[in-house]
Amino acid sequence: MAPRVLLAWEGGAGRGHVVTLKVIAEALGTAAICDAALCRTEHAAEIAPFCDGVFPGARLWPNRSRREARGNPHTATWGDFLGDLNFWNPEFLMTQIGWWLEVIKARKSCLVVADFAPCAQLAALVAGIPSIAVGTGYSVPPSGLERFPVLLPEYALSIYDEDELLYAVNRAFRHFGAAPLHRLSDIYSGGGAMPRTIASLDPYDEMRKTPLLPPLNEKLPRPDGSGEEVFVYFSTSETENAALVDAVLSLTVPVRAFLPGADQEMKARFAASGVMVEPAPVPVDDIGQRTRLMIHSGQHGSLCLGLGMGLGQIAIPQHLEHLFHARKAAALAPVSIIGPSMTSADEIAGAIEAAYRDETAFSRARSVAVRLADDLFGDIGAITRGRLLPLIG
Secondary structure (H helix, E strand, O other): OOOEEEEEEOOOOOOHHHHHHHHHHHHHHHHOEEEEEEOOOOOHHHHHHHOOEEEEOOOOOOOOHHHHHOOOOOOOOHHHHHHHOOOOOHHHHHHHHHHHHHHHHHHOEEEEEEEOOHHHHHHHHHHOOOEEEEEOOOOOOOOOOOOOOOOOOOOOOOOOOHHHHHHHHHHHHHHOOOOOOOOHHHHHOOOOEEEEOOHHHOOOHHHOOOOOEOOEEOOOOOOOOOOOEEEEEOOOOHHHOHHHHHHHHOOOOOEEEEOOOOOHHHHHHHHHOOOEEEOOOOOHHHHHHHEEEEEEOOOHHHHHHHHHHOOEEEEOOOOHHHHHHHHHHHOOOOEEEOOOOOOOHHHHHHHHHHHHOOHHHHHHHHHHHHHHHHHHEEOHHHHHHHHHHHHOO
16 A cells, blocks of 8 residues: 655645645655645645545644734744744643644554644654655745744844743653754754745745755746736735725726635625636636736745746735745836735725836746746656655655
8 A cells, every 4th residue: 555645734824735735645646645634624625636535634823912912023033933823832732743643643644744834743753754844935944943034124023032932842742752852943854845936035045955846837837928917816814905905996907806715795896896706716827828917915826926927916915924925026026015004095006007007017027937937847746756755665
């Protein structure tokens, strides 16, 4: 019988996590039997055809009480992200790690592939099996760092001491009879990492010892720039921004939207205004051929699609990871960032219309796509098999 691989997703939101794990499962094919433990199951149907079992998994919940007590500053480092997810609490970690250990045992897993699933990786260390972290460079820090670096220079105040977090992790490890970690970043030391990004978007670019994986599959299209639509992707809470919604609905150009984060009433409002509302994820080929300008939150995957297909982009970041990636992408290509200071629907609509009609920007976007093609595109299936199959024998 083929070895079993546990695909783990433990924290965060958005479809991209499931898509990443689906790519892994599809690439492994018959070489492994995959199980998927997902903290959110809205998009579970996408990965189910490639797995033996798909089921709800242990979930990391933000706890911002300590941050709010300090005036609610923004997160400074990846260690701060872990702190907000209760990594200061050894009892919580014991419960979380224990759940993953039971799953590893029950499914007879020989490898954990973790997309934002640090407790699953800790459980793999306790169980003595390898783990591989996958995702964007931002969410896949390398092991061996003495301290996680500050991610955005204007947000440099750390709420959590990494020594405190490491102490909590090692308390949990002692509970399970495992040897202690030396650094907090050793959470990611179980077998390697497969961050899918490009160096220009990676906050740990000069700190890695293993190569990056291209974020886009070689089979994706390279459009000719003839698309005329604005493609809107609002995956979570974007439609709670009334000015943004009003701006999109007032546009005088053709708009197509995929709105998995919106309720039916909001989707109906978009449709009534003339927007082509898609009921399911739009095939990338269609996005590439129809689209002139993409509007999204600055998700890493969306930014890479726009970069690779030579499209104009507008990012409306919802949190710091979006902002980090949007800023990095804007240094490469025409990516406009709409921040919280832009509160007028007319102003937002004007920025979108101006970006849509900027021929110089579109010419530059297509040039950037050609220049970055070797970094952005690759045979992900072959690369994934080459990295994972040696770990499962």
